[in-house]
Amino acid sequence: MQPAWAIGLMTGTVLDGNIDIAAIRTDGTVVAEFGPWRLSPYRQEVRDLLAEAVQAALAWRFEGPEPAIFAEAERALTLAQGEAVAAFLVAEGIAASAVAAIGFHGQTVLHRAPTRERKGDTRQLGDGALMARQLGIDVVYDFRTADVRAGGQGAPLVASYHAALMRSLCAGQETAVLNLGGVGNLSAFADTEHVLAFDTGP
Template sequence: MPWTLGLMTGTVLDGNVDIAALDTDGTRIHAFGPWTLAPYGVDLGDLLRRTLAEARAWNFEGPEPAVFAEAEAALTRAQSAAVNAFLAQSGIAPADVTAIGFHGQTVLHRGPVGGRRGATRQLGDGALMASLTGIDTVYDFRSADVAAGGQGAPLAPVYHAALLDTIGAGPDSAVLNLGGVANLTWRDGAGTLHAFDTGPANAPINDWVHRHNGAAMDVDGALGAQGRVDEERLARLLTHPYLAAPYPKSLDRFGFEASMADGLSLPDGAATLTAFTACAVARALDRLPARPSRIVVSGGGRRNPTLMRMIGERAGVDVVPAEAVGWRGDAVEAECFAFLAARVLAGETYSYPTTTGVPQPTRGGRVARAGG
């Protein structure tokens, strides 16, 4: 069976690269293949955190920081090794893989504002990966959209639509991914996709917890459940202009930071940041032409029962994890880039006026051939 692989490392820096195999022509999902979360070493995680800090200081002004090249090579080699191990463990020969969809690591992203075009930077050397794996590699998925005037994000909606087709879902259902940032996809009755970043998801919560006790995240939402939401502060946070802005719109991981909870205790801060994410989802649903009654949730945030409960309560919708409808919640983003790689090879578009704000449906991606 010909497989396409997808790789994804989110902005939450959870120490994993997600790898998923998909049998797809870029239009339909024929079969879900094996998938895994392959952990990085601690050293690479530390390097990526330093790289993100330097990227923020750089802010697209002047020469790129030298650490970018170091991190790009390390990241590409680590993910290539993870791919080779995954194939060996899964019993898949490289010759049976059509392509790898290599998203890379986003280190900085800025949507267009006023007359200024957006900018985006993902680290990932497609040619090096093709060489190390012996498999054609599709990469740099966002640049063409940004160059055409789009937000460069989110890119998942066309895959979310294919997932919704697998369960026969209509406008009553939407897809919400809770990664570092939260993004929503909804398809109206005419088949038009509406999608945008709703606001933060795990990133501020993770950063808040890490700052206070060194943990990577609020495991099982325990701190958020113990804490008390500062409703007065939450009301102030909800006046942020991003939440009222029309879509399409997109966010960088640091668009909303853990400092929103400064001055609160660890549990109260976790609770307040969790509630803010939930309320941002509610505001996003209110902006759609019609409100779905069900949200199917992928991404790491679905493992936080406090966040899932707050979304249901504060957005007034039925909130279900991806697994409840037969999807693989940890694999969706990696599957997405397998799907997008297949679309690139087929010459199909994957970003649209109602998803990224690009003026017309747009193709993207670059292809590095294994043969050089």
């Protein structure tokens, strides 16, 4: 596969009010080029809506019907992030047709880590189908939910990205990558082909 542009979106659990947007050219295994990036702030009304959704999630705790505010917040954040991507592409001179996919993390409003006794649970807000219609670009989304349901800790892309980054640097087993966010993740080569990755905790 020839390298193509991929756009990554992230809004952390800390709710700092920014949409992180980054572009890379990749063949899916190796990073061919680190492209432009920017922080795009949410409008205040979207920030307030997300904060309200998080408070509703903390009261809900995966018990009973979902809070009604989730649907409103999901639509608002999806459209806001789509608008931010459209502006980013125009500003950076990247045609939408040159973008193979957008990775849309969405927004974590509630996350329960797995334990030995039970699988974890998570609730992410983000409508990838809506964003795909909005931008006319394929959107990959809801990574965390599928990973948690499969018994993971909810960060399935971190290890793949770290592996691609380490390969691009010709790094070996002596190298590890630590991602510090709302939850920390550590990735390292277990051998020449496999990556060991796990959460380190808040």
